[in-house]
Amino acid sequence: MKLVKDALSRSDATKYLKDEFGEARIVVVGCGGAGNNTINRLMEIGIQGAETIAINTDKQHLEVIKADKKILIGATLTRGLGAGGYPEIGRKAAEMAKNILEEQLKGADLVFVTAGMGGGTGTGSAPVVAEVAKENGAIVVGDECWKPVSLIVQNAEDLLKTSKSKYAVSTLDALRRAGEMGLEKVAVVGLPCQINGLRKLQYFPYHAKHDFELGKDGKPVKLPKIEYLIGLFCMEKFEYNSLKEVLSKYGIDIKDVEKFDIKKGKLLVYVNGEKKEIDLKEIEICPGCKMCRDFDAELADVSVGSVGSPDGYSTIIIRTEKGEEIKNAVELKEGVDIEVIDKLRKKKLKRFKEEVERRRKNNEPVSFYWTADYGGIGKRADGTYFIRIRAKPAGFYDADDIEFIAKLAKEYNIKLKLNCRQGIELQGVSGFDVEDIVLKLIERGLLPGSTGAGVVTILACPGKGNCSLGVGDSEGLAKMIEERFRERPTPNKFKMAISGCPNGCVRHQIHEIGVVGVRYPKVSENCNGCGRCAEVCKVEAIDIRGEISYTNYNVCVGCGKCIKECPNDARDVKEEGFLVYVGGKTGREVVEGIKVGIMSAEEVVEFIDKVLTVYEKYALKPLRERLPHVMARVGHCRFIEEVKSLMNKNA
Numbered sequence: 001m002k003l004v005k006d007a008l009s010r011s012d013a014t015k016y017l018k019d020e021f022g023e024a025r026i027v028v029v030g031c032g033g034a035g036n037n038t039i040n041r042l043m044e045i046g047i048q049g050a051e052t053i054a055i056n057t058d059k060q061h062l063e064v065i066k067a068d069k070k071i072l073i074g075a076t077l078t079r080g081l082g083a084g085g086y087p088e089i090g091r092k093a094a095e096m097a098k099n100i101l102e103e104q105l106k107g108a109d110l111v112f113v114t115a116g117m118g119g120g121t122g123t124g125s126a127p128v129v130a131e132v133a134k135e136n137g138a139i140v141v142g143d144e145c146w147k148p149v150s151l152i153v154q155n156a157e158d159l160l161k162t163s164k165s166k167y168a169v170s171t172l173d174a175l176r177r178a179g180e181m182g183l184e185k186v187a188v189v190g191l192p193c194q195i196n197g198l199r200k201l202q203y204f205p206y207h208a209k210h211d212f213e214l215g216k217d218g219k220p221v222k223l224p225k226i227e228y229l230i231g232l233f234c235m236e237k238f239e240y241n242s243l244k245e246v247l248s249k250y251g252i253d254i255k256d257v258e259k260f261d262i263k264k265g266k267l268l269v270y271v272n273g274e275k276k277e278i279d280l281k282e283i284e285i286c287p288g289c290k291m292c293r294d295f296d297a298e299l300a301d302v303s304v305g306s307v308g309s310p311d312g313y314s315t316i317i318i319r320t321e322k323g324e325e326i327k328n329a330v331e332l333k334e335g336v337d338i339e340v341i342d343k344l345r346k347k348k349l350k351r352f353k354e355e356v357e358r359r360r361k362n363n364e365p366v367s368f369y370w371t372a373d374y375g376g377i378g379k380r381a382d383g384t385y386f387i388r389i390r391a392k393p394a395g396f397y398d399a400d401d402i403e404f405i406a407k408l409a410k411e412y413n414i415k416l417k418l419n420c421r422q423g424i425e426l427q428g429v430s431g432f433d434v435e436d437i438v439l440k441l442i443e444r445g446l447l448p449g450s451t452g453a454g455v456v457t458i459l460a461c462p463g464k465g466n467c468s469l470g471v472g473d474s475e476g477l478a479k480m481i482e483e484r485f486r487e488r489p490t491p492n493k494f495k496m497a498i499s500g501c502p503n504g505c506v507r508h509q510i511h512e513i514g515v516v517g518v519r520y521p522k523v524s525e526n527c528n529g530c531g532r533c534a535e536v537c538k539v540e541a542i543d544i545r546g547e548i549s550y551t552n553y554n555v556c557v558g559c560g561k562c563i564k565e566c567p568n569d570a571r572d573v574k575e576e577g578f579l580v581y582v583g584g585k586t587g588r589e590v591v592e593g594i595k596v597g598i599m600s601a602e603e604v605v606e607f608i609d610k611v612l613t614v615y616e617k618y619a620l621k622p623l624r625e626r627l628p629h630v631m632a633r634v635g636h637c638r639f640i641e642e643v644k645s646l647m648n649k650n651a
Helices: 002-009 012-021 032-045 059-063 087-096 098-105 121-135 156-160 172-180 192-203 240-249 287-291 321-327 338-361 369-373 399-411 434-444 474-485 532-536 561-565 601-618 627-634 636-650
Strands: 026-031 051-056 069-072 110-115 139-144 185-190 225-232 257-263 266-271 274-279 302-305 315-318 377-379 385-389 415-418 424-429 496-499 513-523 542-545 548-551 571-582 594-599
Touching (some): 026 032, 026 098, 032 051, 032 059, 032 110, 032 121, 059 069, 087 098, 192 225, 287 338, 302 321, 399 434, 424 434, 474 601, 513 561, 571 601, 594 636, 601 627, 627 636
Parallel strands (some): 051 069, 185 225, 225 302, 496 513
Antiparallel strands (some): 257 266, 266 274, 377 385, 415 424
16 A cells, blocks of 8 residues: 555656546556455545546455445356455456456556455456556556565474564465375464364365366366464454554664564564554454454364463464374473463454454444355345254154254244254344354254265154155154264265155155165965955056966055055065165256165165265365266266265175
8 A cells, every 4th residue: 555655646647647648547446355345445545536436356345345336256267256265266256256356447547456365356466457457558567565475384494494484474375286196195373263274174175176266277276185283373363554654754674673462462573573552442343353253273283373382382272182182292391371261262252253243233243154154044135144053853843852953943033944854944044143043953862964965864664663655764864864964064965764665755766865665465375366466556556366476576666555564474475674875866867766676774884975975076066066067077887886886895
């Protein structure tokens, strides 16, 4: 921003242009979040003699920017949700909007392009804007902010380069580079917000396989496996332009800073071996940090920070089994002051709650990003949310559970809906109430979930023991599958249905995995050809020849009704179990699954596991390819044979 202000205050270029060619047209283009914030500051100061244009992929952020013109780029690419820290998306979004940019910059004599270079929309779009301006004959001035970078450390020398406190650095670029280098495993050090995202990347690796996000020139890059996550304590990061201005006020060039540290409300700045203190209140913190609740990287394997330990030492918090492995590799001492850590945790959480409340009162945008920490949360068209409670197996609920859910609905003035997968949804929930409701549900043992790329609720009929037609224990099998695969991440939604008999009330044929209870008959010597079996057979699979009944197994569906209705006990069970279908789906297109064979309940569970393994292996377009699409591409026979081969290995 200072560069833009200084340039506009100097009359050299503008005066020359004005004297020689008349009134000069000067345009300041803010790219991405940091660039847009610069535009806001310029408008607040009162910029004269220049137009301001804000471009962004984040619609919500763009709405609060006070620019002369605002351009949402890449709307079809990002749906207005931002670039997610991926410069490739920012670049592609700007290229998609090139015609609009050309029109807006046409006739400009001097174009200032301002952006933060931390990764994302600004990093990706700024070069495209500059290129468009140059093509139109404008003088282009870029403000490339000093930013830390993520490094790949493979030796002690590289590690030393990462010393000293730095903030707001993207790790994705380094992950991509590590993938290009062929590294298979990495440990990642990051801030709490980064650890949160990377943990989701571990859990949903398929979200990171889009070519345009992770590859160069359209070539996909396999990210290395994130073996360890090491989180850093973090209270906030600072708005870069504000930090730079405050440092300048104290006669400090940010390029000369050797180290930043924070202690007791002061920013400690080390320059040329000297320490200078600046009151933190003078520096504007990043707006996003006001909405952060995590001080000590709760989702990391190990959290590290100077808080709570004497000078020269770092506090280490072990959080997972992986963290225990790291602990064993270092020498530890006792004496950590837990109280000071708890104090900062509470302070950050308090600030978060105050900021949320402030935005609520002022009717300012709130992203409610924290709702993504829980499964089964979705946004409605009216801006409110729904909470989907994962259905109980076969849809059996306790009366107390129903009463509890009804009380919640009354307390928060929301509606209840029974969905098509036997689940209950709370509809019309305010974003401010989502977390409170979710935590109450979890405490009750009612789990939110069954949305997105994962194993969703298993749809099941009542089955044997509940329905007179049932020949398979649908409820029992549903419980087994639910326990084994609940919310297992998959490349796309993965649906399963269990029918207790061939009537197929839950349409098992059009699910990724369809299971139907079957009981095929055989005739004993007690048969006298009475014909009762033929009378009750709805598919006409039985013929009476003389005093013997015959079953056409090409027609028989295995309902077992003839066995039950035979007055002479002349029909017995030839084969029974669960007939399994694989590769079906419904939606925009309906695909019927392929019959695989009859299995026991235990074999069904193992079969599902191996199907998921092969599906994960061959899925190339995460969130785009459902199982039947992958099977068609790989070849149905090849896919099923590979599944069977895996089952045989474990047999």
